[in-house]
Amino acid sequence: MILPDVNLILYAYDLDSPFHPAAAAWWTKCLSSAETVGVAQVIVFAFLRLSTSSRIFANPFSVQAAIREANAWSEQPNVRVLAADQDDWQEACRLLKNAGGSGNLVTDAQLGAFALSYRGTVHTADTDFQRFPGVSWFNPITGAKGS
Known part of the structure; x- marks a missing residue:
């Protein structure tokens, strides 16, 4: 199961992002793939919150x-x-406790929990998932991965 992080989804829609072409191709591939994509509700709401913000998107x-x-x-x-x-x-x-984190790590911990529960891989453009041992992650923009 692919578990997308909101940063990649936002890049896929943000025409001004330097990551847009790669993220848009990745998201299109995910949505048309045979592999299951598990979109956490917290990610859906983050997309709604951030994609409608003029502080995040020019349009x-x-x-x-x-x-x-x-x-x-x-x-x-x-x-x-x-x-x-x-x-x-x-x-x-x-x-979250083991990583000693707070703030932005809260959502990442939620995705990490789903990755462990569903034996999936978080697809993300950030490096925070390295702080969660055992959580599989992949950055489709750079090709970096870990667990």
Whole structure:
């Protein structure tokens, strides 16, 4: 299972990002792949929050357009929207405590918990997942990976 981080999804939609071409190709491939893509609810809401912000995008989406995009993902046959359960909560807390992190690591810990639960790989453009031993991650822009 591929577990996308919001940074890559945002790059896929941000025409001004230097990472846009690679991220857009990656996201298109993910959505048309036979491999399951697990989009965590926290990532969907982060996309809605950030893609509609003029502080993030020079030309932000309207709320309606952002919702349409997110709905289009969930309509793909290989996409599952993932909601955290009690076990995911406990695992995310464990990852966060062990990493000694807070702030932006909170969402990363949630994705890490899903990666462990579903034996998936987080696809991300940041390096924070290196702080979570046992969590498989891959950066499709640079090709870096780890666990």
